Amino acid sequence: MTVSLGGLETASYRVTDPYFGAPYIDEDVHVEQPVPHRVVHGGFENTDTRFTCYFPDDGYEGRLFQPIEGGHGGHERSFAPSNLGDLEFERVGVRMLNRLGGYMVESNQGHIGDDIDQRAGDDPRMYGYRASAESARFSKHVAAQIYGAPPHHAYVFGGSGGGRRSPLCLENAPDVYDGALPYMGGGDIAPLGSTARIRGSQVMSFASMFNVQRILGPKVLDITDAMAPGGSGDPFTGLDTHQREELASLYRQGFPIGDEFIISQPFGQIWLWTSIADMLYEQDPSYFECFWSRPGYVGHDHPHLVQPDVIDTVATVRRVLTAKELATLEGYEGAEFITLRNLAVIMATMSGDWELPVAVELDGVGSGYRLGTGVKVLSGPAAGRQLYASGVSGDLFSCDGPAEANIERFRGVSAGDTVQVDNRRFLAFCYFARHHLMEDEQFDSLRVDGVPMFPQHPVPLMSPLMGVSYSGQLQGKLIWVHHTHDASLWPPQGVIYEQAARAALGDAVDDHFCLRWTHNAEHMPPLMIPSLPNRNAATWLIDSQSIIEQSLLDLVAWVEQGVRPTATNYTYSGGQVSLPASAAERGGIQPVVMVTANGGSRADAAVGEPVTVTVVCEVPPGAGSIVAIDWDVDGSGTFPLHEEGIDGSSAGVERSITRTFDAPGTYFVTAKVWSHRDGDVNARHRRLPNLAQARVVVQ
Secondary structure, eight states: OEEEOOOOOOTTOOOSSTTSOOEEEEEEEEEOSSSOEEEEEEEETTSOOEEEEEEESSOOOSEEEEEEOSTTOOOSOTTSOOSOTTSHHHHSSHHHHHHTTEEEEEEOTTSSTTOOOTTTTTOHHIIIIIHHHHHHHHHHHHHHHHHSSOOSEEEEEEETHHHHHHHHHHHHOTTTOSEEEEESOOOOBOOTTOOSOOOOHHHHHHHHHHHHHHHHTTHHHHHHHHHSTTSOSOTTTTOOHHHHHHHHHHHHTTOOTTOGGGGGSOOHHHHHHHHHHHHHHHHOHHHHHHHHHSTTSHHHHOGGGTGGGOOEEEEEEEEEEEHHHHHHSTTOOSGGGHHHHHHHHHHHHHHOOTTOEEEEEEESOOSSOOTTOEEEEOSSTTTTOEEEEEEEETTEEEEEOSTHHHHHTTTTOOTTOEEEEEOHHHHHHTTHHHHSOOSSGGGGGGEETTEESSOOOOOOOOOGGGOOOBOOOOSSEEEEEEETTOSSSOTHHHHHHHHHHHHHHGGGGGGTEEEEEETTBOSSOGGGSOOBTTBOGGGTOBOOHHHHHHHHHHHHHHHHHOOOOOOBOOEEETTEEEOOSSHHHHBSSSOEEEEEETTBSEEEEOTTOOEEEEEEEEOOTTSOEEEEEEEESSSSSOOOEEOSOOOSOOSEEEEEEEEOOSSOEEEEEEEEEEEETTOOTTOSSSOEEEEEEEEEEEO
């Protein structure tokens, strides 16, 4: 039940940042789910900045938590309760922060959707931290009226684009925040106070990833098998020279070894292309022309590598589909539609607009490479709108675009309208890394003695919505969480901020900065990742949400009690991050897991022959104990076999199971291990997972 409230005053509030007009409140209600809490929505006059505050009735201990939305931001209800409770941005929301003793405030980070505030223009400070900080300041004013005093401490956190911008809040608004927890963040470095847009290595590296997907096609599955446990370990078998060169370059740029299947399933990476494709062309149209016409570029020198994939034609719209239709209609539930469905669900959940038309079925496209293709509306009320394919299945194109196109998508488009389908810019973009080298060491393989191997163009600027550069100059405390298997923010991005913090803070760095690696985690939870035919994504990837919650609790203890969190030890070389094999050497908070089949990473057996699979797991010192072990034998990802007798008293556990297999095939037997800081086997929250698997080949 929702009950309208009132009585909150705004007149006495004085903005700290003079850009913002007076605050206003246009919604003040009480709701019962998921916990009883008060919702206050509003904004600042003469700006596009909007905010939503969530004040729980019970459990408040004086803390402010501000989650920062990923991507470009643009929504102030991304973490609001919804009926999609299994999605990460719901679980990192009201319920979790209530458990941590806080209220929640979120803002649209100064803009609506993917469009900029017309008055603020291209000022990246506005979208990087200024709008978020002023929203947090005003929330303290409201909290003082509701609870009798403002919060005593404030924390900002977020993943992906939220990991990009949450450190900016801590660096640039130390009057507001005491601590930050970015996860899966990244970006370049500049002195504190920078006002320039950033240069992001992801633009170049994602282009290389798209190219590897394009030129490998189904061979990605062979590479995935080679790099899986018990595989050959050689990803280059069966590849031609060009395929080998591009895959090797991808690894050197930092793409995580062991995550190769995601090359064939681009998700957030392709969103970045759709959001900045027009901007890249506007900044450097000469590159997209030179690629096809000048020596030193593949399109000119080796046209056979790209010409068979070219699409440049006029097609007709057969059908327009909304986000709701993609997510629910019969006929779109197959595996070939999973990426399109997931993109539609995330977009609709963040924006609240399930009726937005996000996809079209087209007639007349013909052959050619479809992902990333430009789709420009030629007729009807939406004529002139430029979109790009973020997900494709046959002649079904799910599209996104920059600025207003992101908000409108295919609104105003009807069956019978015509569109221009042209992928020549995207094909040129696939070789972008060769010609736009940053100074970052992961691009060193593309130069010799500092001299680039290929003709160079200026490194492009990212959207102003991504904020400004990091400085590493911290007054508060920051725990940076990065994932070893993240194909959207690659492991080198987890190293850059640590280097900046050490350079800026010197001997004081350990008083302000801590880096934790999450083993076997991707950018999205496994339920959002497509599965292999014989392996569900949940058998090789974990959901990192509980690690984020435990790390937030550790951040609170660090800020308020001076308890320094445990960092993860690692080595970094050749664009790759490696973690020590033992828990004592690795550190951090996540359990370390090893699985063997008949004593090795691979066991060969006959039908009906017993195979013994053993798991050895341990928890780093001070991180708790093992509370559960679950087994998955058939690759379904359901983990139906639960080890009995684990009581949470031990930091190290070894268990074995013996199984026979009734049919020939390749099986990946997986053990998922859970630890808990307090050894509570019945705990529902802060159960930290990791997993490992061994290959069983049955003849």
